[in-house]
Amino acid sequence: MIDATTTPLREALRRARRAQRALARATTHQRDEALRAIARRIEAARETILAANADDMARATKLSPAMRDRLLLTPARLDGVVASVRALCDLPDPLGEERLVAERPNGLRVFRRRIPLGVIAVVYEARPNVTVEAASITLRSGNAIALRGGSEALASNRSLAEAVRAGVADVGLDPDVVLFLDDPSRERVAELLGAAGLVDLAIPRGGPALMEFVDAHARVPVIRHGAGVCHVYVDGAAQLPMAAEIAFNAKVSRPGVCNAMETLLVHDTVADALLPSLGRRLADAGVVLHADERAAEALATAGVPSVPATEADWDTEYLALEMAVRVVPSLEAALAHIADHGTEHSAAIVSDDAEAAERFLAEVDASCVLWNASTRFNDGGELGLGAEIGISTTRMHAFGPMSLRELTAEKFVVRGDGQVRR
Amino acid sequence: MIDATTTPLREALRRARRAQRALARATTHQRDEALRAIARRIEAARETILAANADDMARATKLSPAMRDRLLLTPARLDGVVASVRALCDLPDPLGEERLVAERPNGLRVFRRRIPLGVIAVVYEARPNVTVEAASITLRSGNAIALRGGSEALASNRSLAEAVRAGVADVGLDPDVVLFLDDPSRERVAELLGAAGLVDLAIPRGGPALMEFVDAHARVPVIRHGAGVCHVYVDGAAQLPMAAEIAFNAKVSRPGVCNAMETLLVHDTVADALLPSLGRRLADAGVVLHADERAAEALATAGVPSVPATEADWDTEYLALEMAVRVVPSLEAALAHIADHGTEHSAAIVSDDAEAAERFLAEVDASCVLWNASTRFNDGGELGLGAEIGISTTRMHAFGPMSLRELTAEKFVVRGDGQVRR
Secondary structure, three states: OOOOOOOHHHHHHHHHHHHHHHHHHOOHHHHHHHHHHHHHHHHHOHHHHHHHHHHHHHHOOOOOHHHHHHHOOOHHHHHHHHHHHHHHOOOOOOOOOEEEEEEOOOOOEEEEEEEEOOEEEEEOOOOOHHHHHHHHHHHHOOOEEEEEOOHHHHHHHHHHHHHHHHHHHHOOOOHHHEEEOOOOOHHHHHHHHOOEOOEOEEEEEOOHHHHHHHHHHOOOOEOOEOOOOEEEEEOOOOOHHHHHHHHHHHHHOOOOOOOOEEEEEEEHHHHHHHHHHHHHHHHHOOOEEEEOHHHHHHHHOOOOOOEEOOHHHHHOOOOOOEEEEEEEOOHHHHHHHHHHHOOOOEEEEEOOOHHHHHHHHHHOOOOEEEEEEOHHHOOOOOOOOOOOOEEEEEEEOEEEEEOOHHHEEEEEEEEEEEEOOO | OOOOOOOHHHHHHHHHHHHHHHHHHOOHHHHHHHHHHHHHHHHHOHHHHHHHHHHHHHHOOOOOHHHHHHHOOOHHHHHHHHHHHHHHOOOOOOOOOEEEEEEOOOOOEEEEEEEEOOEEEEEOOOOOHHHHHHHHHHHHOOOEEEEEOOHHHHHHHHHHHHHHHHHHHHOOOOHHHEEEOOOOOHHHHHHHHOOEOOEOEEEEEOOHHHHHHHHHHOOOOEOOEOOOOEEEEEOOOOOHHHHHHHHHHHHHOOOOOOOOEEEEEEEHHHHHHHHHHHHHHHHHOOOEEEEOHHHHHHHHOOOOOOEEOOHHHHOOOOOOOEEEEEEEOOHHHHHHHHHHHOOOOEEEEEOOOHHHHHHHHHHOOOOEEEEEEOHHHOOOOOOOOOOOOEEEEEEEOEEEEEOOHHHEEEEEEEEEEEEOOO
16 A cells, blocks of 8 residues: 655655665675675775764763764774675575475475565764664665764764675665664654655664653664663572683673673572672772672672672673672572563573573573673674674564564465365 | 563473473474373363353443354363364474485585474464464474463463363473463563563564564564454456455454454456456455545446445454455556555465466565465465464564474584595
């Protein structure tokens, strides 16, 4: 059915849809050629892009150091972006994959075939590299993309999107498969999220404020890439040096990302043996510890300072050198804490007790549950998917890192020789 | 995070969630025992259920004959419902299925494990059998269900839901996994669809009016089981007797269901050979034909009456002995018609030209595309899934019939021996 409502954005989404139908029919080789052309266009526009980013940085004086670091493009980071576009060509193409699922008694042969989702809207914050990574993974999987990045990165994103569109056109495909929203107003993103029938999937990447906006305005299918209040639970049967390495890595290796640990749960029987030395190491790395009473006592024996944890701390995604620590009396208490305060992102148990570990892996509702490994591994590259458009915290379609295959659907294809239904 | 807003419905959804966590840990055997107990409870309550249905029928004087037929429960239909509940026990259990997806160079082993979606809301129209079918397939896959049926079927649905809850309790599981919305007001269904964080998936089954209501009120993930404006395209290279059988079956075998054909497209070169005899057979079966000018001429040669098709006919789901007919000059024209007017439900091509057929199968965006077979086969049982909760017309998570597996998601499970990320 045809919905004739016309606005500039809706018209652009209809053009993206038409262009996407042609892209869906392009061969793997054609889509890979488009990616290589995009990589060349970004290399050719290097100075323009870095200058645009310098403008964004000059305007972004009010951002925190962590946010400024996410906004910054350097020559090395741009090299990384270009390399990630080229690396996509090495991944298997999910499109057109067809598998036989049933041969029916009446002779019908039933297959499922992978198809693109259609037009995907990605709403993200001030990380310009996402512009290219999201566009290239979306195009490789035969989808069109509508990009709406944070306003702080507007100049950087505009120059990168222009390079992407130019690369698509270079190989004779329609550049309208990439739609860049040049208008950073909230009205425009509300219109994008409300474009039922024109957007097949919206992927919002960000914190609670963005998700509240999505709750209020989305009328299209949404897969949230939400906050990660990630947990590491050190069981009574843990090897403590391993537990310390994993907890330290999960917090300190890159504190500003969604798979970083925010809360450490420690079984009461190992709290006194683990927390003083681990706490010292974390404090020396600059980590502020929000501790419950029992954890604070254990930390104090090594002279490690802490601030009293409040209820709000259990629900906080710090994205910084800051974390919460709680001592729990049992595995059950750890599971209950994670059920109450986790955001279904990532949770790890450190234990040599296989029964406890398997129970944790089975019962924790999270996109990625880990046994004796750091939460930082909940990442498309690290889990072997090769690339990701983000990490879904929505428990349908795709839960966890989304790569090429997660940007497709399956339709039923039935082949017969005249069958009718009784 | 805990959202403390309290209403009776939100409290009931929280109880359903708690009960669902226990159900997710139940064994396959326990869930099958629950299904068998539900079947026994329905058998035991047979007279009560039929009496409640008689009350509904007595009140439903304003419904069309087709709608009254959908509302009616007979002893034979109730037997069918009970049999379908027991048959679910024979299907493979998707829960807990775990597959290795990667062994990483650092030694991490990455698995994906099937888990329930959580709390599923099903909003449906006046078919009481859906109450039991939706509840039993949802419970078998480890999910809780919130049922909101059409107000015309309120008494029937209430008595069936009571039997389902009693069966669940019989085997020691918490009956709060089944929530029946006894209040048929629109405010209550709006509250259900708006319960973000408490409902993991809403499945609305119905026509455009319900879908508009969903557009306006849904704040939870939605998979639409929408209208089927289904097409059969008879190509120039079709065997005409086969084409006639398929078209007749697709319309007449059960005109009131979503996978029935609503529009027949015929290639110009075979219109004069096909339409007079097929039209006569359809007219004799009572089918009203809305024909374009060219089709009307061909029909008239056999004295078959038709009414002139309007633009609106191409977008109409008649759900009755009524259909549209259009003669098209080419495969391209048929594809364009389906792209403009199809609802991504079902479409069939009849042709002996493999190239034309494969192009149709590739390019038509629909949950099920068929070659030389009736659209009526887009059904969970017919496609070999064994059972279905409905047919998704949303192109993500599941597209087409949804069975047990489509009511689950996969989480990543990672097993290591102390790995940390560089």
